Amino acid sequence: MTTPRSVTLERLAYTLAAPVLAVAPNLYPDSPVNQVVQLAGAAGIGGWILAGKSDEPGAGRKILRWSPLVLAAAIDITARHTTGWGPYGTDALLASAWAAAGYLVMPFSRHARRRHRPALATPAQQLQPAETVEPSLQLQYDDADQLTRETRALWERAGMPARTHIVSVTRHPAMRHDVTVLLRASESGRPITGLTEAAVAAAFGVDSSDVTLAEVAIQPGRQGGPGWMEAHITPDANQRRRKAPTDQERWTDRVAGSKGGAPGSVLVHRTRDDERGVTFYRAKMADSTETPRIDLAKVCRALNLPADDSCVFVLVDGAEFLISVFDSPPLSQIFRATRELLTPDAKGMYVCGFTITGQPVKTMVYQHDKNAPAHGLTLGVSRSGKTQFFAIHMAAQSLDGEVVWLGTVRKDEKTSVLGRYIDRQGSNALWMARSLRAAKALCEIRAEMPWPHDGQPHDYKPGDARCPYRQLNVYGDEFMTAAQDGDFGEFIQKDGEDLTVTGLKYGIGFNPAGQSPFAHNGFSTEMKDNLRQNSRPVIFNMGSPGATRKAAEGTMENAYDVPTIPARYSRSEGSAIERAMRGEADPENGVSTGGVAVIVLDNGRGVLMRSLYADFDTDLSELFPDEVNRLTDHEISELTKRGLWFDWNEPVRPGEFWPEPDEDDGDEGGRSRRRGGGGGGGKGGGKRETASGGRTEKVTSARQALEAIKSLNNA
Numbered sequence: 001m002t003t004p005r006s007v008t009l010e011r012l013a014y015t016l017a018a019p020v021l022a023v024a025p026n027l028y029p030d031s032p033v034n035q036v037v038q039l040a041g042a043a044g045i046g047g048w049i050l051a052g053k054s055d056e057p058g059a060g061r062k063i064l065r066w067s068p069l070v071l072a073a074a075i076d077i078t079a080r081h082t083t084g085w086g087p088y089g090t091d092a093l094l095a096s097a098w099a100a101a102g103y104l105v106m107p108f109s110r111h112a113r114r115r116h117r118p119a120l121a122t123p124a125q126q127l128q129p130a131e132t133v134e135p136s137l138q139l140q141y142d143d144a145d146q147l148t149r150e151t152r153a154l155w156e157r158a159g160m161p162a163r164t165h166i167v168s169v170t171r172h173p174a175m176r177h178d179v180t181v182l183l184r185a186s187e188s189g190r191p192i193t194g195l196t197e198a199a200v201a202a203a204f205g206v207d208s209s210d211v212t213l214a215e216v217a218i219q220p221g222r223q224g225g226p227g228w229m230e231a232h233i234t235p236d237a238n239q240r241r242r243k244a245p246t247d248q249e250r251w252t253d254r255v256a257g258s259k260g261g262a263p264g265s266v267l268v269h270r271t272r273d274d275e276r277g278v279t280f281y282r283a284k285m286a287d288s289t290e291t292p293r294i295d296l297a298k299v300c301r302a303l304n305l306p307a308d309d310s311c312v313f314v315l316v317d318g319a320e321f322l323i324s325v326f327d328s329p330p331l332s333q334i335f336r337a338t339r340e341l342l343t344p345d346a347k348g349m350y351v352c353g354f355t356i357t358g359q360p361v362k363t364m365v366y367q368h369d370k371n372a373p374a375h376g377l378t379l380g381v382s383r384s385g386k387t388q389f390f391a392i393h394m395a396a397q398s399l400d401g402e403v404v405w406l407g408t409v410r411k412d413e414k415t416s417v418l419g420r421y422i423d424r425q426g427s428n429a430l431w432m433a434r435s436l437r438a439a440k441a442l443c444e445i446r447a448e449m450p451w452p453h454d455g456q457p458h459d460y461k462p463g464d465a466r467c468p469y470r471q472l473n474v475y476g477d478e479f480m481t482a483a484q485d486g487d488f489g490e491f492i493q494k495d496g497e498d499l500t501v502t503g504l505k506y507g508i509g510f511n512p513a514g515q516s517p518f519a520h521n522g523f524s525t526e527m528k529d530n531l532r533q534n535s536r537p538v539i540f541n542m543g544s545p546g547a548t549r550k551a552a553e554g555t556m557e558n559a560y561d562v563p564t565i566p567a568r569y570s571r572s573e574g575s576a577i578e579r580a581m582r583g584e585a586d587p588e589n590g591v592s593t594g595g596v597a598v599i600v601l602d603n604g605r606g607v608l609m610r611s612l613y614a615d616f617d618t619d620l621s622e623l624f625p626d627e628v629n630r631l632t633d634h635e636i637s638e639l640t641k642r643g644l645w646f647d648w649n650e651p652v653r654p655g656e657f658w659p660e661p662d663e664d665d666g667d668e669g670g671r672s673r674r675r676g677g678g679g680g681g682g683k684g685g686g687k688r689e690t691a692s693g694g695r696t697e698k699v700t701s702a703r704q705a706l707e708a709i710k711s712l713n714n715a
Contacts, residue, residue: 010102014068018099021072025079025091034076041073068102147171151181151204158203160186162195164229172234177206181231182216191226200231210235251283254302261298262321264290276358277327285319292321299323313356313608316561330356331596337612339623342396348374348462350396352389352538353597353609361599361609363536365397366462366471370534372504373462373471376511377531379551380540385595386513387414389538390475391614393511394422395623403470403629405439407432408477409485414616415477421624423631426648432476433488433657434648436495438639439474439508442631443499445638446506460507469632471507474499479512491657497527504534515542516551532556532600538611540597541565552598552606563608565596 025034044066051062075098079091144152148169155166164183172178181200185192197211212232218224241249251267254260268282281303285292296314300307310329315322341351341360347368351360364374376393380386391414394404404422408415411427419425424435446469451458453466461467476482476496483493499510512531531537537555542548542565549562579586595613598606614623631639639645654660 014099014102017072018095021075021079021095021098025076037076038073040069041076044069044073068098071098071101144168147179151179154203158199161199161203162192163187163190164192164195172237175234175236178232178234178236181233183229183231185227189227192229195229200233204233206233206235207238210238250303251281255299256286261295261300261302262292265292265321268320278330278357279325281323281325283321283323288319290319292316292319294321296323310566313563314561315357324356326356330358331593331608331610333610334613335610337392337395337614337623339395339399341612342392342399342623344396344400346463348400351612352392352396353599353611355607355609361607363393363538363599365393365400365402365473366509367534368462370504371461372534373460373473373507373509375500375504375509375531375535376473376475377535377537377555378511378513378540379515379537379542379555380513380597381515381543383594384540384542385597385611386477386540387412387418388595388614389540389597389611390477390511390513391418391616391620392612392623394418394473394475395614395620397471397473398422398624398629401470401625401629403472403631404475405435405472406475406477407435407482409481410478417616417620421620421628423628424648428649429482429485429488429492430652431648432482433491433495434644435474436476436492436499438644439472439499439503439510440495441639441642441644442472442508442635443502443506445635449634459505462507467507469507469635470629471509472631473509473511476510476512478514480514480516488657493524497524500527500530509534528554536602537600538597539600539606540595541593548598552600555600556604556606562606563598565593565598565608568592 020033021037047066048063048070051059051066054062075091075094078094082090148166151169152166155161155164163186165186167182167184169182170180172180183192183195195213197208197213200211200213201208210233212234214230214232215226216224216228216230241253245253247270248267251265255262255267256265257263262283264286265283266286268284271280271282272278273280283292294314294316296312297307299305300312305312305325310331311326313324313326315324335354344350344365348364348366349362349368350365352363353361355361366373378386378389390406394406397404398421406415406418406422406425408427409429409432415425415427426432426435446457446460448457449468450456451466451468458467460469460471462471476492479492479496483489483496485492496510496512499508503510510531532555537552539548539552539555542551545564545566548565552562576586595611597609597611599609600606614620636645
């Protein structure tokens with residue numbers, strides 16, 4: 001066998017360089033040859049350091065490859081520092097040993113070859129006992145298909161990122177370039193660390209967004225865990241996903257991300273109802289223990305939907321939620337009230353409106369589960385639909401055989417029309433104060449009324465035919481305004497609170513309405529809690545979405561997500577920026593939200609609904625029963641004995657709400673301590689000090705103090 005040329009040249013170089021190493025330092029100490037040898041030795045030391053720090057296999061071969069240069073420099077330095085040729089010719093002996101070692105070992109020609117291939121002319125290697133080395137993983141899979149072998153070549157060219165080997169490659173169906181690569185750590189028992197999407201993308205020449213790394217589950221017949229990893233390389237699928245994504249892909253990419261409108265969510269399905277003109281997006285949280293955090297405007301922008309309060313709604317139910325996108329405002333539809341819808345069922349429930357999805361919404365005229373009447377709380381600004389809701393609620397109560405009284409602060413057309421179909425109706429603060437006082441007295445009267453079956457009084461039981469009296473519902477429209485009346489506000493507020501607390505035992509429900517549910521506007525905390533626990537509050541438009549949300553939260557035990565009620569339903573047409581650049585006016589296409597309300601259900605969840613419409617321009621007799629429900633003769637007789645049953649529109653009677661002054665109080669004292677006549681009168685509660693009287697009255701409120709100051713100044 002012929003000797004390879006590289007081996008012959010290397011042996012010749014060692015033979016010629018050995019005399020130079022021995023002679024040059026002794027005969028020519030300042031020769032440039034010595035400097036060249038020492039620089040070569042320094043380069044060899046640098047090669048040693050790099051080989052030792054490298055994590056790649058073959059560090060020993062690299063160190064051996066650089067050893068001739070380092071040893072040559074060491075011999076040169078030794079020869080320069082010895083006297084002459086050294087003892088026993090040390091310089092010549094070292095140079096000869098160096099040449100002999102290089103002649104036999106041949107580090108460059110032998111160890112520069114890859115995979116330890118022996119030189120052509122060298123004798124065959126003999127088997128020698130050595131450490132057992134795990135065979136290379138690449139040799140274990142020599143039967144791999146062509147795709148796997150080609151992929152391994154690309155992976156080796158990239159330097160085996162993160163010290164991993166390719167086990168197998170699987171092509172995705174109907175995809176030319178999409179594959180799944182199964183990777184394993186080079187050393188058994190070591191986890192794969194430091195592998196990134198960018199490193200994989202660089203190896204295969206794709207974008208890093210086209211690479212997804214995933215863990216490998218342990219399967220029968222194959223290991224898994226941290227030492228294994230799958231790389232999904234999908235440039236074709238991602239190109240299609242960017243151009244024409246599916247609904248799930250668009251949701252995952254633009255909505256479910258950490259910066260999306262519903263982070264951590266998964267789209268269940270998207271459905272279209274052409275008959276109703278609505279598209280539903282049903283989604284759920286990937287982790288069922290999490291609560292949805294939905295930014296509806298963000299979701300609309302991500303799905304290329306119009307972010308319109310009047311057409312896009314969200315409904316949350318635990319870990320699931322539903323986004324409804326309507327073609328036209330669904331709550332602009334009118335749902336007319338009918339006697340069939342308003343007739344309460346056996347549990348006292350009737351349909352009071354419909355939601356955006358067309359579901360009927362029910363409220364109660366009495367509480368079947370608590371065996372008691374129901375209070376009512378209705379909030380909203382002027383022209384929001386409160387009186388319309390009063391009409392359908394009174395009709396349902398009347399159809400159930402209940403008695404209805406309606407008191408308002410001022411007279412208007414609608415309340416006057418309702419007065420024809422109910423027991424009593426009045427339109428000033430004095431009338432409201434008298435109705436609440438009479439209802440409070442009825443509690444005492446009914447507490448002593450015997451029931452015919454056993455002759456003993458009992459608490460009211462809705463639907464019990466043995467009950468000797470009917471349920472009474474007292475309405476107070478604009479209750480907050482009436483509670484702040486200078487003459488009768490204190491009576492209205494105090495009697496309303498007492499009726500709210502004690503009325504349920506005696507079949508009396510209180511139904512205040514106004515524009516605020518808070519204490520500083522007439523509601524005490526105790527009153528609000530009783531109304532909230534024994535009714536389904538209804539909140540119409542409060543002037544702004546923030547005010548509506550605040551009012552709804554004020555009627556709920558826990559602040560759930562409150563639906564938005566805009567001032568008007570106006571569809572967005574075109575681009576506001578383009579109209580501004582052209583100097584065009586915004587389109588005027590608003591639709592009133594009157595009749596749209598948030599009803600707080602028993603579980604504290606607020607639901608957006610459109611209440612039934614009662615047309616006051618037509619005859620309301622179709623909604624109310626033929627006969628008006630009245631109090632019993634016994635109740636009227638007892639109220640008459642107490643001086644509480646008469647025409648409540650009369651001027652205030654002497655001594656009705658406050659004691660009259662003594663006759664000997666003089667001219668100033670002879671006048672009434674309260675303004676009288678025509679629904680006027682003084683503020684109740686206590687007597688005030690007169691200009692000539694010497695008595696000092698007890699002052700219990702700021703308003704009483706102000707009245708006392710005015711009296712002293714004769715103002």
